[in-house]
Amino acid sequence: MKVLIVDDEKPARDRLRQILQDEDDYEVVGEAGNGHDALSLAAERKPDIVLLDIRMPGLDGIETAHHLNTLERTPAVVFTTAYDEYAVDAFEARAIGYVLKPVRRSRLAAALEHASHLANSTLRDVASRANMDGRRQHVSARVRGELKLIPVAEIRCLLADQKYVRVEHEHGQDLIDDSLKSLASEFSEHFVRIHRAALVAVDRIEKIEKTTDGKSRVVLRDGSHVDDKELIISRRHVAEVRRRLKES
Amino acid sequence: MTATPKPTPQDTQAYLPDFCAAGTLFIIVLVAELVAIVLTLAAHNVQGQFLIELSTTSFFVLWLALLGSAVMCLLRDRLESAGKTRAFVIGFIVLEFVCLALSEFSWQLMSYFGQSSVIDDSHNVFLLRTFAISSIVIALAMRYLYISSEWRRSIVIEAQSRISALQALIRPHFLFNSMNTIASLTRSSPEQAEEAVEDLSDLLRATMSSPKDRSTLKQELEIAAIYQRIEKLRLGARLNVRWDIDELPMRARIPNLTIQPLLENAIYHGIELLPDGGDVVVTGKRDGDDLTISISNPVAEGKARHTIGNRMAMSNIRQRFELAYGNRGSVDVDDSLDRFTVTLRFPVDEGTT
Numbered sequence: 157m158k159v160l161i162v163d164d165e166k167p168a169r170d171r172l173r174q175i176l177q178d179e180d181d182y183e184v185v186g187e188a189g190n191g192h193d194a195l196s197l198a199a200e201r202k203p204d205i206v207l208l209d210i211r212m213p214g215l216d217g218i219e220t221a222h223h224l225n226t227l228e229r230t231p232a233v234v235f236t237t238a239y240d241e242y243a244v245d246a247f248e249a250r251a252i253g254y255v256l257k258p259v260r261r262s263r264l265a266a267a268l269e270h271a272s273h274l275a276n277s278t279l280r281d282v283a284s285r286a287n288m289d290g291r292r293q294h295v296s297a298r299v300r301g302e303l304k305l306i307p308v309a310e311i312r313c314l315l316a317d318q319k320y321v322r323v324e325h326e327h328g329q330d331l332i333d334d335s336l337k338s339l340a341s342e343f344s345e346h347f348v349r350i351h352r353a354a355l356v357a358v359d360r361i362e363k364i365e366k367t368t369d370g371k372s373r374v375v376l377r378d379g380s381h382v383d384d385k386e387l388i389i390s391r392r393h394v395a396e397v398r399r400r401l402k403e404s
Numbered sequence: 405m406t407a408t409p410k411p412t413p414q415d416t417q418a419y420l421p422d423f424c425a426a427g428t429l430f431i432i433v434l435v436a437e438l439v440a441i442v443l444t445l446a447a448h449n450v451q452g453q454f455l456i457e458l459s460t461t462s463f464f465v466l467w468l469a470l471l472g473s474a475v476m477c478l479l480r481d482r483l484e485s486a487g488k489t490r491a492f493v494i495g496f497i498v499l500e501f502v503c504l505a506l507s508e509f510s511w512q513l514m515s516y517f518g519q520s521s522v523i524d525d526s527h528n529v530f531l532l533r534t535f536a537i538s539s540i541v542i543a544l545a546m547r548y549l550y551i552s553s554e555w556r557r558s559i560v561i562e563a564q565s566r567i568s569a570l571q572a573l574i575r576p577h578f579l580f581n582s583m584n585t586i587a588s589l590t591r592s593s594p595e596q597a598e599e600a601v602e603d604l605s606d607l608l609r610a611t612m613s614s615p616k617d618r619s620t621l622k623q624e625l626e627i628a629a630i631y632q633r634i635e636k637l638r639l640g641a642r643l644n645v646r647w648d649i650d651e652l653p654m655r656a657r658i659p660n661l662t663i664q665p666l667l668e669n670a671i672y673h674g675i676e677l678l679p680d681g682g683d684v685v686v687t688g689k690r691d692g693d694d695l696t697i698s699i700s701n702p703v704a705e706g707k708a709r710h711t712i713g714n715r716m717a718m719s720n721i722r723q724r725f726e727l728a729y730g731n732r733g734s735v736d737v738d739d740s741l742d743r744f745t746v747t748l749r750f751p752v753d754e755g756t757t
Contacts (some may be wrong), residue, residue, distance in 0.1 A: 164679075165581075165638050171588035190679050213679045213704065238580040257584035 157268070158185045160203035162194040162220065163236065164212045168257065172207055172236070175261050182268065191215025195223055195296075195303045203231050205271045207255075210237045215294070215305075218283050222276055223296040226303055226333060232271035246285035250278055276334075280342070291342055295323060297330035306330060308346060312360045312376055314339055315386055316353035324382050348400045350374055351390035356397075358404050364389070364397065372397075419488050419553045420495065423477040429470075436469035437462060439541055468506050468538070472499050488553075492546050503538040507531050561723050575668065585638045600637055603630045611661065618728070622654040628663045628686075635671055642681025643671065649697075652688035656695060657753045659724045665717045666699045666746050674701030674744060693752050700745035718746070725750065 159182050163169045169187050176182045185201040188194035191214055198206060206224060210217035221233050234253040237243060247254045252274060253267045294305040310326040320331040321339065340347065340355055347355040362377045372389040374397070376382060389397055421428045440462040447457065475498060476483075483491040511527055525533065582604055589597035610627050625647075632645050645667070663686075670684045682702035689696045718737065725733040725748070733750035 164642075164676075165585070166640055167585040167588040167638055168581075170592055171584060174588065174591055211676070213677045238584065239576040257580050258587045259584060 157182050157205060158201065158203040159183065159268070160185055160194065160198055160201065160206045160231070161187045162189075162191070162206060162212075162217070163209040164189050165209075168209065168236070171259055172264070175259065175264055178261075179265060191217075191220035191223075192305070194220055195227075195305070198224055198231060199227055199301065199303050202229050205234060205268060206231045207234050207236055210235050210240060210243060216288075218279055218288060219292050219294070221274055221279055222292055223294070223303060223305065225274070225276055226296040226298055228298070228301065230273055232273050234267045234271045243282065243285075243288070246282040250282060252278070252282065276338070295332050295334065295339070297323065297332045299330065304330060306332075308343060311357055313357060313382060313387075314347065314355040315382075329381075348393075348397050350387065350393055350397055354386060356387070358400050361397075361401055364401065419491050419550070420476070420480055420483060421549060423473045423480060429473060432469050432473050433466065435545070436465045440465040443537070464506075464510060467510075468503055471506060472502050472542075475499070475502055488550075492550055496542060496546055499542050500535070500539065503542075504531065504535060507534040558727060561727050564720070564723065575672075577672075578668065581638060582634050585634075589637070596637065600634060603634050606630050607634070618657045619660040620654065621652055621656045621658055624658055624660065624663045625649065625652075625654075627661070628667050631664050631667060639671070639675065639681060642678070643675050643684070644681065645684045645686065647686050649686060649688035651690045652695060652697070653690065653752060653754060655754045658750065659721075659728050662721050662724070662748065663697065663699070665721065666748075669717055669746075670699055670701035670744070674703055677704040678702060690752070694749060695752055696747055696749045698745055698747040700743045703739070703742060703744050721748075 159176060161169050161172050161176075161184060163172070166189070169189075173184050173187065176184050182205075185203050186197045188197050191212060194206065194208070195215075197203075206221075208217040208220055212220075215223075217235055217237075221235075224231055224233065232253075234255060235243075235247065236255050236257060236259065238257040244254065244256070246252075251270075251272075253270045253272060255264050255267045292308065294307050295311070297304045297306060306323055306325050312324045312326070314336060315322045315324065316336045317331065321334055321336050323330050323332055336353065336355065340349060343355075346357055346359075348358050350356050356374055356376070360376050362375045364372050365375055367373050367388070372394050373384065374387040374389060376387070423429070423432075440458065443465070444454065444458040444461050476495065479495075479498065483495055486494060507530065511530060582600070586597050586600050586604070589600060607627065607630050610623075629647075632643075636643050667684065667686070675681050675684065684699065684701045687696075687698050687700075718735065722735045725735050729750050733748075736747045736749070738745045738747070
């Protein structure tokens, strides 16, 4: 079994590697000090299991686990944590593998046996139970086998496009696997729905204008390459869009 | 008595006792009766008339005490919200007013029934005497209540601060992370592991030894430095602490365990959330009789700065500063820029111990 170790603290990574070196069944294929490195290493080395620290700067463990799910070969995850009473309760409740620091040899082996693939909904549930901010700060797209993280703050709008969702952001556009419905609920503070198949970032809306045939349309700041037709507000959503715009 | 007071969390902070409670009322009646006895004893009594005199005086004094309690019972909530000093001043004035009104009323009652012989004085002298006596008694009572409320408050603050001082240092996260680091170092670098165990022991000893209120700056800074060494093992190059403290008189006294928790906050809420870490800066300045120590850390963008743990540590230190220095000390927080800075200000005290 190939294992990837992710922890922002070097001694903690050393400890896990020391223990795994003594085990015959496991091979450490890489170590990462943050979530971003973890994702690119995971795409490259295709580990079976990722040992993930929860509390990390930047991408924390929960969000990293989210994005690992976007990979072609989704690895199983075991979380490591020093003391997160609530997170641990949440893991217990959902039978999610975890190890407590200081890491005990026997406990690590047992957790690795039970490492499992975690659905995004499970992760969100854990995050909310653990009083953490379960919302991701990035969405992830798979571009030619590589994982690409798009910061939510850079997204202009999300458009449902048959099987996928098209993300229009500052540096172009990408397709992601998430459903528009789950994105709408996860990022409800940031986006507003303008019609059945489109969410628009509230802070990117410049104004609402009337088209010649009497419909309302969102005008984005610098939204040059989004087709105007895609930004027509359906009658059902006009009031809500105006309200959100006023609030911001 | 059915009117039991609602146990509100504010009760520990209340300045005035609950005048509606049976216990308080009993003490008030007792004190009133004692005052009546003193007054009767002090007066020139006709022989054999002592008990009769006492009963008239008691009657009057008890009425006054009960009426005063009733008024205070009704007004208590409003007085409490007016602030401490005001509560006592207004309480005093209200009670004086009640006293004068009752005196006037009893005088009128006596003259109506033609019993003015019970009171020997003329109208004005009677009012003046009651006023003078009641002023002294009420002022004494108020002073007593004020001191005892202060005393209760300081006990509560002290107990709270001691508990949270203990909790602050042995933050489970820190302890378990350190243990994990030590477990890791025992193989890769046994000497460092040894030092870490010694440091951790010193740190725990500092909190677990018999609690004291004050320590010296030297001791406080030593504890903080030991703490920093342990965290440095874990965070490596991400953690950098700059000490700019040469101006500080090392013998000066300071409430114990103030600097280390602030350093811990700076690391936990600042450095640990930054992928590349940053500098924690500890600056000490002396300005005449005042010392300032500020601890500042960089803040990760978009992260909530005011987590519960942070607030708790801060209010704890604030309370202990208030207890130690009153309004001569202060704890200020500045998070306007991209750094979070806590500044402690307190008077120099280089007393020997």
